Amino acid sequence: MLSHTPSLNLGILAHVDAGKTSLTERLLHAAGVIDAPGSVDEGSTQTDSLALERRRGITIKSAVVSFPIGPPGDRVTVNLIDTPGHPDFIAEVERALGVLDGAVLVVSAVEGVQAQTRILLRTLRRLGIPTLIFVNKIDRGGARFDATLRQITQRLTPAAPAMGTVHGIGTRQARALPHGPGDDGFRRRLAEVLAEQDDELLGAYVEGASVPYRRLIRGLSEQTRACLVHPVFFGSAVTGAGVSPLMDGIRTLLPRVREGGGRGPLSGTVFKVERGGAGEKIAYVRMFSGALRVRERVPVGRVPGGPDGSAYASGRLVGERGADREPGHGPYESKVTAVEVFHEGAVERRSEVRAGEIAKVWGLGEVRIGDWVGEARKDSPDAHFAPPTLETVVVPGTETDRGALHLALAQLAEQDPLIGLRQDDVRGEVYLSLYGEVQKEVIQTTLAEEFGLDVAFRETTTICVERPVGVGHGYEKDLPPFLGTVGLRVEPAPPGSGVAFGLEVELGSMPYAFFKAVEETVHETLGQGLRGWRVLDCKVTMTHSGYWPRQSHAHATFDKSMSSTARDFRQLTPLVLMDALRGAGTRVEEPVHHVRLDLPADALSPVLSLLGRLRAVPGTPEIRGAVCSVEAEIPAASLHRLGQLLPGLTRGEGVVESSFAGYRPVTGEPPARPRTDHNPLHRKEYLLVVTRLR
Template identity: 65%
Template structure:
């Protein structure tokens, strides 16, 4: 059988999980359809998901459509859990984007579709809830074309909207308007088809039109649209046929080198790690010794961990079944990889996955941060362990340990995520916690080129190492790159690796305490003392350089280079789109200005005013809070991260959580004491 790894994505409450239940029921996997409200669905298995009626963690189930096994991945819709969606995108062959026929295109819908199109993931659109009061057909199609993409093709006609007798009739070869629309959309992206369409005297066959549609859907160029109701099953058969006919099956050579990616990690009943792996190439068997690590290596080399696979489960007919192997194209649960992390590449680094298997970063990083404090001081140690396990499942929680204040900070997307972490710690670990005030996470960027060097043997340098570093600004969103300008072979690789790892660690806290990004750090000079010993004695580290010398010296050199370059501090900005009554504009505008927003020219459409612009991420919650009063409950706000801008006014400083290389004397006292004394 062929395999299709399918994602279900949507804005919160559009009906993703209900659609998943209906697809499983239609395929005969479950006898009864669960309800999100009743907390008995297949994919919302966490107690907290059942209590809140929202999806928090991605979940995998499977069903068969003719000769295709569909691994269906249900993802969260709430923007606070966008990190779960990000990890899933790297393993998909296709997607279904669910839109509510009542609410229409919403903020998260636009963010998701923009990303799906950029990644060229073949996507079908399912407009759900046509049985609900307020459901619309033509207005939703217009919104899809205007706000998502003009390359949509309605695959049928909805009727009886807003009633119990709502229906969806798929179009066929006899629907002239449909076949004409198909031909026009296909011709927009296919010159050969356009020439045939214009020149041929006989009409193009319906079969050729459907083949052309499938080809362009699989290239991510065109998006068929289906209407229906997941609760009543309306339109689901047509959607299922579209999944089977239009979306591409998984590729990959089972006989090729093993290559895959880990997109989810969970803990079993005994605390063991279970890795969810999408395999792009090769076959993994029980008792195989499997390599894994960061794509390209955690420090610039190859994958640097190994583990023996002790058990495998593969998804079949709704559940994960134990198997002896998992082959290319499939999703498997692997036991035995004790050090595995989300985002790890598995197998040979030179294996061809048929594309980039790495998860990448498709959405903005968390813009908020808060200190987590245990209610009982005795729980400090247990809290750190528990947060570490949560960070394994969600790396963007991004734990930051402040050793000076003995505090733990977590990165957040929003207040709902904070509440979920708090409830999870209480329910799963028995730890009651409180959060301090949420603050905005800024970034630093170098403003110019800066260089520094510390030479071995000089009085100011207590380490047996010579390091020269240059920091150069890099394009926005390029991250951090480490380069070598020293002669190859002039420094042992273990020392180069120590410098590179420490550079990345040090850049987590720049001159003002924020993470430094968008720069190139170049190793320009190096020197070391070769391994030596006194006569007839063992190795003497007081005479020989060690990796510790380079790890301890690198922060001093790097911050000196940063000081010379100078760093600007940038705050996250969200792009907002606001739909308000036209007569409320006069009240809303001064509030936007007071919140630091930069509104663009408004657009008036009858009694409605559309305002867009940029607003500091830190002020979005305040705007959401005040909007209902300002607009008599009629304002609609859409927000999404857009860019970082230079901080206006006083530069915010983040407290340091390390040995503070900005203060050389303090740093050396702490580092030498930690190392057990000076040389």
């Protein structure tokens, strides 16, 4: 049996181009896993495996690599996850955060604290992920020690003690020197930071008593693991300066997961899915408890709650008395056919994977990102990254096979569940939802290089949503050609509650399959409201039901023309639901972002004027000497334009930080989106099409 050392699943996060992939290479080299660090510029890094990643020098897909740190008696196996830094790939970051035990946030000593850096640390703190800060590029011209540390304490967190100092900063000979027990200034500053959260230390500090260095380090470790303090290390991923102290900090200050011998219930989560050479699915699974063994059949299922927060995604059908039941699409079983565990820079075939480890798993044929294996975690962290707010139409080239294109896009969406596909069968078009223009380029290049498909895209548009504003009713009984009765009521629900389906009729009043058909069709139909946008936050209640029982001729042959089928309810429900939605009315809302702009004070007036032109709603500016900051809510459609124009108004000194803030009502004429269904809003045409299809 293999001996299992304590493990740590570590994330490397940063604003784009801060040097996190270079730091990954340096850590692997320092751990003895690779002979020499790879170069982002030369495209020779271990974790950037995609051709486009190597060409552009950015990380697009999360990558996992393992290495040991520490002496034999105190060794920790680090599973390092190198995540993207570009905002267009924030979905990749989101999935990585759910499996981390700790993180290293990389800051550039030249550029300082950047917009994405702030967003990432706020998210790490909210999710309770212990984080160290590594200030990179101390060997570059323009690197700053005091100014960068001041930015960290002012813009990120005041509880950020520097764990060392730098000699020769800004030169190739820059060295990072760690503080030690003999550094009285460091001990004093560390005691000040820790005393904010430690009453015992506070008392000793106030009384002027000397606190033992070992006590300070123990307190630092405890508060770091509790996400109260974020120690700061300085160094260079290129020269290796300061990497050794950082590795000591990773080993001693971040939490470890100790191997439990496979005890406890099986519980893991899938954070990445890729395809093997034969097209088979390979799931990346982080194990939280128990053991996942080859040749065993394991339950796999969806975590409650979908991307729209709908109650339907949790798999519950709510009856009139509030009771719930499973609608028949719960977890399924799959047989694990192979397991590979990340170990010391490589992957090794194993017979099992245990708690704390990350493995590549074969055999989970229907698996999707976000699925749980075994039992779902009850304490799973809640990620609050923005949904995609942009959409484009994929235009196939003249030689591109449309069937192959749709299959390829489905595989890409399978690997990234926040990429949405809408198939317009009427026009023969495919709509793709995404985060930004860089992501569009990545998808285009991936389709060309991996699938041999030539595509272009139409102009990117903003994805709006609809919300009901009143109560509406719809009812149809035995409307030809349908054999069935459906009555529905639509009403608003609290923001963020998603779409809930309930019953005011007896569950036994007709076969359960017919209720299931109505429920599923309700959720599918609400993907397009009165103006074509997805409908959020509403409650749909079935108020009437009826069906024709199974009819047979005298010779006992079933006659479906005299009997209700699930198809009757699937085709009738859209008409009834749209009647109810029309009665309730909907309000179109556009996505908005909360932005914070830091800029020179003398540029405030033109920037406020720009915000007005971009339909932003600014708050009260905060002026601090020669600099100021202003917060605002801005439509997602205007965010890209703000980023383009801000540098010219601020002499290149303006910085914008944004985060998704929800939706707000559209002013003026609400936009509409072309429908991709048979349009139940046009009753006559809908009936003609449905009748022809029966």
